[in-house]
Amino acid sequence: MSALAALIRRDIRIALRVGGGALIGVLFFLTVTVLMPFAVGPDLALLSRLGPAILWLGALLASLLTLDRLFTADHEDGSLDLIVMSRTPLELACAAKALAHWIAAGLPLIIATPVLGLLLNLDGTATLAVAATLLAGTPALTFTGMIGAALAVTLHRGGLLLAVLVLPLSIPVLIFGVAASQAAISGPLPFGTPFSILCALSLASLVIGPFAAAASLRHGLD
Amino acid sequence: MKLTETLTDLANPTRFLALTARILPWLAGLTAILLAIGLYQSAMAPDDYQQGATVKIMFIHVPNAWLAMFVWGVMSVAALGTLVWRHPLADVAAKAAAPIGAAFTFLALVTGSLWGRPMWGTYWEWDARLTSVLILFLMYLGLMALWRAVEDPSRAARAAAVLTLVGAINIPIIKFSVDWWNTLHQPASVFRAGGPTLDKAFLWPLLVMAIAFSLLFITLHLAAMRNEILRRRVRSLQMMQASRVTFTNEASSGSGAGNASNEIGAA
Numbered sequence: 252m253s254a255l256a257a258l259i260r261r262d263i264r265i266a267l268r269v270g271g272g273a274l275i276g277v278l279f280f281l282t283v284t285v286l287m288p289f290a291v292g293p294d295l296a297l298l299s300r301l302g303p304a305i306l307w308l309g310a311l312l313a314s315l316l317t318l319d320r321l322f323t324a325d326h327e328d329g330s331l332d333l334i335v336m337s338r339t340p341l342e343l344a345c346a347a348k349a350l351a352h353w354i355a356a357g358l359p360l361i362i363a364t365p366v367l368g369l370l371l372n373l374d375g376t377a378t379l380a381v382a383a384t385l386l387a388g389t390p391a392l393t394f395t396g397m398i399g400a401a402l403a404v405t406l407h408r409g410g411l412l413l414a415v416l417v418l419p420l421s422i423p424v425l426i427f428g429v430a431a432s433q434a435a436i437s438g439p440l441p442f443g444t445p446f447s448i449l450c451a452l453s454l455a456s457l458v459i460g461p462f463a464a465a466a467s468l469r470h471g472l473d
Numbered sequence: 474m475k476l477t478e479t480l481t482d483l484a485n486p487t488r489f490l491a492l493t494a495r496i497l498p499w500l501a502g503l504t505a506i507l508l509a510i511g512l513y514q515s516a517m518a519p520d521d522y523q524q525g526a527t528v529k530i531m532f533i534h535v536p537n538a539w540l541a542m543f544v545w546g547v548m549s550v551a552a553l554g555t556l557v558w559r560h561p562l563a564d565v566a567a568k569a570a571a572p573i574g575a576a577f578t579f580l581a582l583v584t585g586s587l588w589g590r591p592m593w594g595t596y597w598e599w600d601a602r603l604t605s606v607l608i609l610f611l612m613y614l615g616l617m618a619l620w621r622a623v624e625d626p627s628r629a630a631r632a633a634a635v636l637t638l639v640g641a642i643n644i645p646i647i648k649f650s651v652d653w654w655n656t657l658h659q660p661a662s663v664f665r666a667g668g669p670t671l672d673k674a675f676l677w678p679l680l681v682m683a684i685a686f687s688l689l690f691i692t693l694h695l696a697a698m699r700n701e702i703l704r705r706r707v708r709s710l711q712m713m714q715a716s717r718v719t720f721t722n723e724a725s726s727g728s729g730a731g732n733a734s735n736e737i738g739a740a
Contacts, residue, residue: 398639402632406623415618416636419611422604423646463639470556470631 254339255347262351265324272320273355276313277363283309284367295372302371303381303432309367310360310385311392311425315414317356318396321348322404322468331404335468345468346461349397357389380435380442384449388428391453394460395420401464405471424452484561486702493695500692507685514678521675530588532678536686537581541609542644544574544690548616549641552634562698564630565705567637568620569697573690575613582606601650602658609647612640626705 266273287305288298298305325331334344361382368378399417406412431445483489511532521528548570554563585603586596597603616633623629650658671679 395639398635402619402636406619406628406632408622412618412622415615419608419615420639422608426604459639459642463635466556467632467635470635471628 254337255343258334258339258344258347259351259354262348263355266320266352266355273317273352274359276317276356277359279316280309280313280360280363281367283312284370288370299372299374299377302368302373302377303384303436304429305371306364306367306381307385307388307425307428307432310364310389311421313360314357314389314392315396315417315421317352318393318400318417319403319413321352321397321400323400326404326472331468332472335472341465341469342461345397345401345464346394346457349394349460349464352397353390353393357393360389361385377432377436380432383435384428384431384446387446387449387453388424391424391449391456392421394453394456395424397460398463398467401467402471405467424449427452480560486562489562490699490702493699497692497695497699500688500695504685504688504692507681507688511678511682511685514681518678519674524592527588527591528675530584531675532682534581534584534588535679536683537577537584538606539683540686540690541574541578541581541606542647543687544570544577545609545613545637545641545644547694548574548637549644552637555630555634556638562702564626564634565698565701566694567630567633568626569701570694571613571616571620571633573693573697575610575617577686577690578606578610578613582610600658602647605643605647605650609640609643612636612643616640 284305287301287309291297291301322331325334334348335341337344364382364385365378368381373381396417398420399413402416403413427445427449430440431442431449434440434445435442483492515529515532518529518532520526548567551563551567551570554560555567582603585606589598590596616636619633619636620629623632
């Protein structure tokens with residue numbers, strides 16, 4: 252247990268350090284959100300209607316952007332081999348790494364959401380709904396994305412391949428995340444139905460992600 | 474026990490090639506005959522009282538959609554074969570199935586949207602069944618991209634196997650999407666509790682077409698597996714030849730360097 256805690260602490264510290272690059276995700280999130288009004292026009296009514304979708308899309312792309320770092324840096328300096336060979340089960344180590352990655356790269360996105368909501372003319376309820384769905388949904392993005400990151404690191408290919416593999420898996424999260432936010436803002440569905448499916452997706456990926464990533468690391472690294 | 478013995482026998486690619494060379498013509502012939510019967514029966518099937526002649530799109534659309542899911546199932550079994558039993562032909566089977574499955578999925582989407590235009594009034598609707606099949610299509614393409622991204626086939630095989638098993642979660646979602654989300658696409662009318670709701674005049678041609686399409690898949694799959702085995706043999710022969718050329722060059726340049734040092738020594 253202390254090994255896992257140490258792994259989480261180490262990963263967070265590396266991610267937040269100079270050169271860690273976790274906060275680049277927030278910057279990217281901000282840039283994508285600022286780009287949208289230029290694309291669809293600065294119509295505030297339209298922006299507040301599209302707001303949840305824009306924020307979700309921005310958060311999805313931002314978390315995809317930082318996923319590449321989940322295993323690559325450790326693979327380059329050799330510490331990934333040590334983690335694979337250590338006595339801690341690899342599945343738990345993968346889960347710990349993903350958790351650390353979510354704390355360092357996913358939580359800042361949620362903290363930034365209220366500020367970006369102001370730019371998109373979202374009122375208090377809407378911002379709160381988007382932030383709550385992001386809080387429930389981004390773990391699913393990180394934990395399913397980890398599968399793609401593990402595949403990419405064993406194949407020595409990152410970037411576009413990772414995006415092509417991960418994006419189809421993240422479509423359900425996007426669907427229910429946006430559906431729950433829209434339900435909270437305008438109805439007619441109750442907020443609880445899509446929100447609980449979103450939570451279920453996160454919990455399922457919490458189980459599947461570490462096992463699939465560990466399997467791919469175990470079979471793929473040489 | 475018998476099955477495992479057969480599977481172990483087939484682990485030898487040469488034996489597999491010999492066996493499939495004998496089976497393939499028969500399979501191809503049977504597929505052609507069944508397809509001809511199925512198409513004839515489909516053409517002769519009566520028009521629907523509501524849909525008119527467009528109901529005949531069903532005889533192409535439904536088998537394609539079934540096969541789209543079935544092929545992913547075959548690839549999932551092959552993925553287990555790669556990761557668990559390390560069967561040497563499992564990754565060949567998985568790799569050969571992916572483009573065929575993608576083609577079936579694509580045809581299911583195209584015929585479905587052609588059918589949807591006169592019936593629903595739209596080529597495309599973001600309905601649960603349509604969306605989940607589109608995701609399946611994207612995952613087929615991602616899998617093919619993964620196979621193409623890595624030169625070493627055995628490395629790519631293990632990565633693709635993990636991705637295939639993760640993607641298999643989508644299959645039950647597609648199957649039950651029409652029951653869970655009550656949207657535009659009609660619910661199941663053949664494989665359902667309480668028997669099919671389809672009339673016999675439509676059911677028989679559909680079943681014949683489904684068997685014909687399954688045989689078509691098996692034929693294409695075995696042929697593609699043969700091609701893949703031969704392609705790998707060509708690849709390893711080319712690599713052997715390349716390494717031989719390199720060795721000869723190194724040897725000759727090495728002797729050249731030796732001569733040079735001799736000359737220097739002599740000077």
